[in-house]
Amino acid sequence: MAEILLPLPDPAATGMAHQAEHFPEGLMLDCGVQLAPISIAYRTYGNLSAGRDNAVLICHALTGDQYVAETHPVTGKPGWWEDVIGPGRVIDTEKFFVICANVLGGCMGSTGPKARRRDGVCWGPDFPPLTIRDMVRAQAMLIGRLGIAKLFAVLGGSMGGMQVLEWAATFPDRVVAAVPIAAAAYHSAQNIAFHEVGRQAILADPAFHAGRYADHGVVPARGLSVARMAAHITYLSADALTRKFGRRRQEGAEEEMFEVESYLRHQGSSFVRRFDANSYVAITRAMDAFDLAAEHDGQLGQAFRHTRVKFCVVSFTSDWLFPTLHSREIVRALNAAAADVSFVEITSDKGHDAFLLDEPAFHATLAGFLAGAWDRR
Amino acid sequence: MAEILLPLPDPAATGMAHQAEHFPEGLMLDCGVQLAPISIAYRTYGNLSAGRDNAVLICHALTGDQYVAETHPVTGKPGWWEDVIGPGRVIDTEKFFVICANVLGGCMGSTGPKARRRDGVCWGPDFPPLTIRDMVRAQAMLIGRLGIAKLFAVLGGSMGGMQVLEWAATFPDRVVAAVPIAAAAYHSAQNIAFHEVGRQAILADPAFHAGRYADHGVVPARGLSVARMAAHITYLSADALTRKFGRRRQEGAEEEMFEVESYLRHQGSSFVRRFDANSYVAITRAMDAFDLAAEHDGQLGQAFRHTRVKFCVVSFTSDWLFPTLHSREIVRALNAAAADVSFVEITSDKGHDAFLLDEPAFHATLAGFLAGAWDRR
Numbered sequence: 001m002a003e004i005l006l007p008l009p010d011p012a013a014t015g016m017a018h019q020a021e022h023f024p025e026g027l028m029l030d031c032g033v034q035l036a037p038i039s040i041a042y043r044t045y046g047n048l049s050a051g052r053d054n055a056v057l058i059c060h061a062l063t064g065d066q067y068v069a070e071t072h073p074v075t076g077k078p079g080w081w082e083d084v085i086g087p088g089r090v091i092d093t094e095k096f097f098v099i100c101a102n103v104l105g106g107c108m109g110s111t112g113p114k115a116r117r118r119d120g121v122c123w124g125p126d127f128p129p130l131t132i133r134d135m136v137r138a139q140a141m142l143i144g145r146l147g148i149a150k151l152f153a154v155l156g157g158s159m160g161g162m163q164v165l166e167w168a169a170t171f172p173d174r175v176v177a178a179v180p181i182a183a184a185a186y187h188s189a190q191n192i193a194f195h196e197v198g199r200q201a202i203l204a205d206p207a208f209h210a211g212r213y214a215d216h217g218v219v220p221a222r223g224l225s226v227a228r229m230a231a232h233i234t235y236l237s238a239d240a241l242t243r244k245f246g247r248r249r250q251e252g253a254e255e256e257m258f259e260v261e262s263y264l265r266h267q268g269s270s271f272v273r274r275f276d277a278n279s280y281v282a283i284t285r286a287m288d289a290f291d292l293a294a295e296h297d298g299q300l301g302q303a304f305r306h307t308r309v310k311f312c313v314v315s316f317t318s319d320w321l322f323p324t325l326h327s328r329e330i331v332r333a334l335n336a337a338a339a340d341v342s343f344v345e346i347t348s349d350k351g352h353d354a355f356l357l358d359e360p361a362f363h364a365t366l367a368g369f370l371a372g373a374w375d376r377r
Numbered sequence: 378m379a380e381i382l383l384p385l386p387d388p389a390a391t392g393m394a395h396q397a398e399h400f401p402e403g404l405m406l407d408c409g410v411q412l413a414p415i416s417i418a419y420r421t422y423g424n425l426s427a428g429r430d431n432a433v434l435i436c437h438a439l440t441g442d443q444y445v446a447e448t449h450p451v452t453g454k455p456g457w458w459e460d461v462i463g464p465g466r467v468i469d470t471e472k473f474f475v476i477c478a479n480v481l482g483g484c485m486g487s488t489g490p491k492a493r494r495r496d497g498v499c500w501g502p503d504f505p506p507l508t509i510r511d512m513v514r515a516q517a518m519l520i521g522r523l524g525i526a527k528l529f530a531v532l533g534g535s536m537g538g539m540q541v542l543e544w545a546a547t548f549p550d551r552v553v554a555a556v557p558i559a560a561a562a563y564h565s566a567q568n569i570a571f572h573e574v575g576r577q578a579i580l581a582d583p584a585f586h587a588g589r590y591a592d593h594g595v596v597p598a599r600g601l602s603v604a605r606m607a608a609h610i611t612y613l614s615a616d617a618l619t620r621k622f623g624r625r626r627q628e629g630a631e632e633e634m635f636e637v638e639s640y641l642r643h644q645g646s647s648f649v650r651r652f653d654a655n656s657y658v659a660i661t662r663a664m665d666a667f668d669l670a671a672e673h674d675g676q677l678g679q680a681f682r683h684t685r686v687k688f689c690v691v692s693f694t695s696d697w698l699f700p701t702l703h704s705r706e707i708v709r710a711l712n713a714a715a716a717d718v719s720f721v722e723i724t725s726d727k728g729h730d731a732f733l734l735d736e737p738a739f740h741a742t743l744a745g746f747l748a749g750a751w752d753r754r
Contacts, residue, residue, distance in 0.1 A: 189618035189637045190610065196638040197607045200645070204599035206583055222581035230574045230607050233567065238697075241566035247668060258665065260566045261573040268577070288635065291624060320615075320697070 018066070018102070018109025019043060021145045027104070027138055033128040036118075040142045041109025042101035045069050045085060046093035048148070053377070055148045056091055057139065058100040059156030059163035062231075062283055063275055065108040068100040069093070074274045083358055090367045096152065103163075104138040105130045105282045113211075113278030124278055125211025130286040132159070133295070136166040140174070150174050152377065153370060157181040157355035158322060159283070162290050165330065168311070169292060169303040177373035179366065181314040182355045184326035185300050185333070186291040191321060194234050195284040198227030202277050211278050224277045225268030232267045237318035237351030293333075300333035307334075310376070311341040312369040314362065316354040342369060395443070395479070395486025396420060398522045404481070404515055410505040413495075417519045418486025419478035422446050422462060423470035425525070430754070432525045433468055434516065435477040436533030436540035439608075439660055440652055442485040445477040446470070451651045460735055467744045473529065480540075481515040482507045482659045490588075490655030501655055502588025507663040509536070510672070513543040517551070527551050529754065530747060534558035534732035535699060536660070539667050542707065545688070546669060546680040554750035556743065558691040559732045561703035562677050562710065563668040568698060571611050572661040575604030579654050588655050601654045602645030609644045614695035614728030670710075677710035684711075687753070688718040689746040691739065693731040719746060 018041035026036020043066045048055060058068050058081065069085040071078060085091045085098055102110035105127065113127040143151065154167045154175050161183020168178040187195075202208055205223025209216050233241075245260035253262065296302035311334055315327035324345050334341040346362045348354040354362065395418040403413020420443045425432060435445050435458065446462040448455060462468045462475055479487035482504065490504040520528065531544045531552050538560020545555040564572075579585055582600025586593050610618075622637035630639065673679035688711055692704035701722050711718040723739045725731040731739065 186624060188615060189622045189624065189635075190613075190615040192624070192635050193606075193610045193618060193637050193641055196635075196641055197603060197610065200599075200606060200642070201578055201581075201603045204578075204603055205581065222577075226574060226578045226581055226603065229570075229577060233570045233574065236567075238565060238567040238700075241570060245566045247563060247566065247569075258566075258569050258573075260570050264570055264573055265577070323615075 020109050021142055023141055023145075027134065027141065029128055029134045030131040031129045035104075035111065035128060038104065038111040038138060039109065039115070040101050040104070040111075040138055041106075042066050042099060042142055043068065043070065044100075044146075045098040046096055048097040048146070052148055053150070053152060054096050055143070055146075055151050056096045056098050057143065057151050057154045057167075058085070058091075058098060059139070059154065059160035059167075060100060060103065061156070061158035061160050062287065063228075063271070063280075064160070065106060066100045066102045067108075069098065072274075075270070080356060084363060084366065090363045091155070091370070099143070099146070101139050101142055103135045103283065105135065105279060105286060107276035107279040110138070112276070113282055114214075114276050122214055124214065125281070127278065127282050129289070130282055132162045132166050132286055132290045133170060135286070136163050136170055139163070139167075140171055143174070150176065153177040153179065153373065155179040155181065155366070156183075158183060158352065159287050161322075162287065162292075165292055165303070168307060168309045169296070172304075172307045172309055175309050176377050177310045177312070177370065179312045179314065179369065180327075180330065182316055182319050182322045182327075182352055183330070184322050185293060185303075185330050187288050188326070192288045194230060194321075195288055197230050199281055199284060201226035201230070202281060208277060211281075213277065219272065220277045221269075221272040224272045224275065224280060225265075227280060228271040228275075229264045229268045232264060234321045235351060235353040237320065237349055239318060239349040240351050240353075243349070300329070301336035304334055304337040304339050307337060307339050309339065310373045311339055312365070312373075313341060313343045314355075314365060315345050316348045316350070316352070316359075316362075317345060318349045319352045319354065321352040397486050398519055400518055400522075404511065404518065406505055406511045407508040408506045412481075412488065412505060415481065415488040415515060416486065416492070417478050417481070417488075417515055418483075419443050419476060419519060420445065420447065421477075421523075422475040423473055425474040425523070429525055430527070430529060431473050432520070432523075432528050433473045433475045434520065434528050434531045434544075435462070435468075435475060436516070436531065436537035436544075437477060437480065438533070438535035438537050439664065440605075440648070440657075441537070442483065443477045443479045444485075446475065449651075452647070457733060461740060461743065467740045468532070468747070476520070476523065478516050478519055480512045480660065482512065482656060482663060484653035484656040487515070489653070490659055491591075491653050499591055501591065502658070504655065504659050506666070507659055509539045509543050509663055509667045510547060512663070513540050513547055516540070516544075517548055520551070527553065530554040530556065530750065532556040532558065532743070533560075535560060535729065536664050538699075539664065539669075542669055542680075545684060545686045546673070549681075549684045549686055552686050553754050554687045554689070554747065556689045556691065556746065557704075557707065559693055559696050559699045559704075559729055560707070561699050562670060562680075562707050564665050565703070569665045571607060571698075572665055574607050576658050576661060578603035578607070579658060585654060588658075590654065596649065597654045598646075598649040601649045601652065601657060602642075604657060605648040605652075606641045606645040609641060611698045612728060612730040614697065614726055616695060616726040617728050617730075620726070677706070678713035681711055681714040681716050684714060684716050686716065687750045688716055689742070689750075690718060690720045691732075691742060692722050693725045693727070693729070693736075693739075694722060695726045696729045696731065698729040
């Protein structure tokens with residue numbers, strides 16, 4: 001098999017400090033555990049206006065992080081939404097103060113399974129079960145600390161879109177505009193199934209040591225790599241895979257294989273350098289548990305009752321992980337709540353990952369909606 | 378994690394004999410290796426007519442086997458196509474002589490990685506690379522041994538459908554009617570990608586021992602189980618998963634989980650009791666390599682030039698692993714070759730596995746086509 005490279009040193013472990021705010025009082029989680037203290041790592045771009053009214057919060061997806069519009073300190077790659085965020089870009093950092101925080105449960109400086117409890121022991125697999133709402137409450141604490149009473153906009157794709165919905169439902173008076181992209185108000189059975197395959201791959205790796213791998217000085221690199229490979233397929237459309245790779249064979253490899261195989265192996269092995277297996281388990285479980293209607297007596301519309309938030313719901317035609325159907329369910333609930341909502345389905349053959357890629361019609365949609373919401377704020 | 382149960386004793390290893398024909402001369406494989414000797418395990422149902430003109434060959438899918446219309450000797454479950462094959466059924470064993478053989482490379486009695494080479498060593502991971510055409514040539518040897526010059530029909534779904542296409546292309550004078558179901562003339566990039574995830578899960582299992590697990594008295598149960606779980610999701614539609622499981626929680630489990638998680642774990646752990654990991658790797662590689670057009674100068678139509686075989690191509694609307702698009706490509710090539718072809722897309726929300734399930738419109742299609750082909754033979 002392809003050699004799974006050992007992870008690079010963890011920047012946190014090697015003393016690299018992520019910018020973070022610390023909250024000694026912690027946060028009462030939905031599961032009933034008071035998680036304290038907590039730290040929320042974040043990055044900002046642009047300047048907060050004197051009126052403190054130009055803040056835009058970006059919520060990242062499962063394996064994203066706060067390095068949204070700058071070179072990533074571990075991978076050295078561009079920020080995951082640099083196409084969208086920057087001076088003169090769709091989310092113009094000369095106009096907006098952009099904030100992106102690593103989610104609670106994450107592994108890039110926010111409190112998660114890698115963090116130590118008060119007694120000095122790593123949380124590891126005993127990190128309490130998280131919800132998307134917990135992540136959002138932690139972000140709200142950060143926003144408060146930054147002195148922002150109300151966000152102009154909250155945007156995010158995939159799990160980021162779940163957070164956007166939760167922001168609008170939980171803090172309707174603290175958000176002007178909300179843009180859930182390639183998202184859903186609950187995780188489907190198929191999505192749970194794919195996550196479970198990934199978790200089982202991690203748990204099956206003997207290096208996982210029931211989540212106590214740090215005590216053994218190892219990481220479950222092979223299991224995490226397989227989990228990433230399985231997930232990665234779901235982020236792309238069948239057409240995108242055909243266009244990128246078709247049935248071409250890898251040239252010059254020692255072992256004969258298809259290009260798509262080589263690509264997936266690379267995706268897997270590079271992922272393990274930057275992500276923590278316990279975080280992967282915790283965050284996928286939070287996504288699986290997400291069901292916004294269930295938090296509101298089974299009525300999704302109740303989540304948005306009397307809301308004054310302006311919504312723009314975006315989906316992509318070839319996204320089979322969070323298909324347009326799921327966005328339509330959100331729109332239907334918003335309409336039932338008489339909310340201010342636009343819905344745009346972008347024609348794209350790039351699959352779920354389209355929200356991260358260069359999709360001019362999508363970017364034009366974001367720009368147009370934000371400009372309109374700004375004028376009507 | 379859920380306990381992965383140890384596999385039951387392998388019936389072959391414990392002396393259970395599968396009905397088989399033996400060919401000391403072996404078979405020259407597409408890779409250039411003379412594989413000798415070979416055995417082909419098979420089952421038959423019904424009686425061969427005096428005119429030897431009523432033989433129907435059933436080709437099984439990746440993890441299927443020859444026990445198509447009787448209780449499976451390992452699992453104790455009904456044959457995988459008992460709904461279709463039997464007295465008075467769609468493929469009526471009072472009229473037809475039905476044959477089903479375990480594919481070359483398989484693990485239910487046909488020569489595969491579990492078999493021993495002439496020097497007494499298990500083939501294991503060194504089993505030569507197989508093609509779908511190799512499997513079909515081995516079946517043709519069996520059919521010859523059974524004294525059948527021409528099959529009335531060849532039918533199969535998924536990888537079985539690939540074999541049906543290869544039968545028609547390689548032995549056009551030995552087949553009256555061909556029914557490729559939920560199949561394709563080549564494996565797509567997405568399909569290769571899913572197979573690669575499964576293989577990497579197997580290879581990542583330390584019990585795999587680079588394929589020499591038998592020498593260590595173990596089986597890579599966890600890796601094979603994860604491979605099965607990932608594959609199983611692709612056999613069902615998102616709608617079918619929602620209908621079967623939705624977001625229901627498992628009742629009474631020690632560990633809180635969704636029903637779909639519990640179901641997948643069961644699929645994984647029960648699979649390892651009956652299947653060999655090296656076979657899984659070898660057969661998935663054969664499927665990935667399948668590209669019928671490439672065998673005919675890149676022209677799929679050339680594969681069927683001047684054919685007199687009567688075709689019935691069947692697809693299912695919700696099959697995203699072998700979507701209707703791929704069946705249409707087969708039909709287009711058959712039309713270009715002026716072949717006798719019917720094409721039926723069955724409306725079903727059951728996904729790829731629909732061909733194994735109770736789908737009345739599908740069964741009516743098979744019955745109607747076979748009756749017509751019989752009358753026109």
